[in-house]
Amino acid sequence: MDFPKVIRLVAQAVYAVFGLAILVLMLLIVLWVNPALISSNRVSPEDWRPRDAKTDLGTSPRDNLVKYGYEIITETSKHIGPMAPKVNVRYAGNNLSCQSCHLEAGRKTGSASFVGVANRFPQFRGRENKMGNLIERVNGCMERSMNGKVLPDNSLEMQAIIAYMEWLSENVPKDKEAQYKGFAKLEIPNKKADVNTGKALYIKHCQTCHMDNGQGQRPSENDKYLYPPLWGKDSYNHGAGMHRVITAAQFIKGNMPYLEATLDNPVLTDEEAYHVAAYINSFQRPQKANPEVDFPDKKLKPVSTPYGPWVDEFSPDQHKYGPFQPIMAWYEKELGIKKSK
Numbered sequence: 001m002d003f004p005k006v007i008r009l010v011a012q013a014v015y016a017v018f019g020l021a022i023l024v025l026m027l028l029i030v031l032w033v034n035p036a037l038i039s040s041n042r043v044s045p046e047d048w049r050p051r052d053a054k055t056d057l058g059t060s061p062r063d064n065l066v067k068y069g070y071e072i073i074t075e076t077s078k079h080i081g082p083m084a085p086k087v088n089v090r091y092a093g094n095n096l097s098c099q100s101c102h103l104e105a106g107r108k109t110g111s112a113s114f115v116g117v118a119n120r121f122p123q124f125r126g127r128e129n130k131m132g133n134l135i136e137r138v139n140g141c142m143e144r145s146m147n148g149k150v151l152p153d154n155s156l157e158m159q160a161i162i163a164y165m166e167w168l169s170e171n172v173p174k175d176k177e178a179q180y181k182g183f184a185k186l187e188i189p190n191k192k193a194d195v196n197t198g199k200a201l202y203i204k205h206c207q208t209c210h211m212d213n214g215q216g217q218r219p220s221e222n223d224k225y226l227y228p229p230l231w232g233k234d235s236y237n238h239g240a241g242m243h244r245v246i247t248a249a250q251f252i253k254g255n256m257p258y259l260e261a262t263l264d265n266p267v268l269t270d271e272e273a274y275h276v277a278a279y280i281n282s283f284q285r286p287q288k289a290n291p292e293v294d295f296p297d298k299k300l301k302p303v304s305t306p307y308g309p310w311v312d313e314f315s316p317d318q319h320k321y322g323p324f325q326p327i328m329a330w331y332e333k334e335l336g337i338k339k340s341k
């Protein structure tokens with residue numbers, strides 16, 4: 001055998017092994033710096049945060065649709081409400097934004113966040129007594145919280161809102177999805193909510209922003225609200241979820257006073273949130289048309305739905321302000337139905 005040839009072969013083998021080792025090392029370094037390269041769908045729960053339309057979108061057609069959805073959520077009145085230039089797209093009847101209640105463009109825990117929401121539909125809806133999809137759920141808020149009309153399924157605006165919610169709902173770890181869902185838990189006080197106690201709390205904790213007349217603040221009639229109204233003609237109507245004292249108390253507990261209260265660090269106690277929720281809901285507001293058609297199966301109506309008809313004999317006043325425990329106990333005893341709101 002030719003000796004130099006053997007040396008050459010050995011040298012080549014050594015080079016090859018070295019080269020390979022360097023390549024593997026480089027690959028490891030790259031993955032260490034940016035693990036998302038191999039696991040873009042499996043972000044570890046500690047590193048996860050909700051997507052943000054201000055920073056996490058590109059320029060693809062889908063991204064543009066999502067962006068438009070984000071704009072509608074944050075400036076609803078300008079796009080589909082009273083401030084929209086074109087009269088025929090004024091579907092919302094008040095100047096609130098979806099974001100007035102679904103805070104931080106639907107990205108805050110404790111405010112019926114949109115993070116993960118698309119993964120929960122279709123679902124059974126007692127209010128309509130049938131399976132409902134996400135489009136129908138959005139229209140539920142259009143007709144009540146926004147005191148307006150339904151957005152057509154195939155309108156660009158509805159498609160954009162849905163695209164935004166679907167985008168926020170992609171790759172959300174299961175435990176985060178549960179954390180973002182719904183409102184703060186509330187131990188419902190076993191007493192009637194007291195509007196006078198609520199008024200004192202309102203003056204102390206709410207009035208600086210929402211004003212003593214509850215009408216909120218905005219620079220002019222042509223601007224969006226800095227602080228939205230809580231009652232009166234530009235507020236949610238009497239068929240809205242926020243008009244139920246229990247739901248409003250849950251929202252308030254986890255979110256108000258704004259920028260102070262969070263889901264984990266509420267400012268008001270459960271009882272304070274309950275009284276102040278009664279106070280803001282004790283004033284005049286727009287009336288939803290045909291409220292009696294809600295909940296075709298009246299047994300499924302939440303006990304705190306403040307408008308009739310009900311299958312029980314409790315007074316309208318008790319359905320609005322409680323105490324709710326006796327009503328819940330009646331449903332459980334007479335009809336075997338457990339109710340939480």
Ligand code: HEC
Pocket residue numbers: 073076096097098099100101102112113117120137138141142145146161181182236240241242247
């Ligand atoms: C005045 C407050 C308010 C405004 C404004 C509002 N919503 Fe809601 N929204 C609620 C409440 C309260 C609920 C939950 C009701 C319940 O649980 O009974 C809700 C629930 C939802 C849900 C279902 C959430 C889930 O986790 O199942 C969607 C989707 C939704 N709203 C979309 C919208 C959109 C889109 C807009 C704007 C066009 C909007 N909402 C405006 C108060 C509001």
Ligand code: HEC
Pocket residue numbers: 096097099100101103104201202205206207208209210226227228229230236242248252256257258259268276277280
């Ligand atoms: C520092 C100002 C501030 C204070 C104090 C404050 N809020 Fe708010 N509130 C806001 C803002 C801002 C929003 C809407 C968030 C948005 O548009 O991004 C809001 C939204 C709301 C909403 C849902 C939207 C609507 O118009 O119905 C309710 C209900 C509400 N606040 C009740 C209260 C109550 C009750 C208190 C007192 C316990 C309170 N707020 C204290 C600023 C405030």
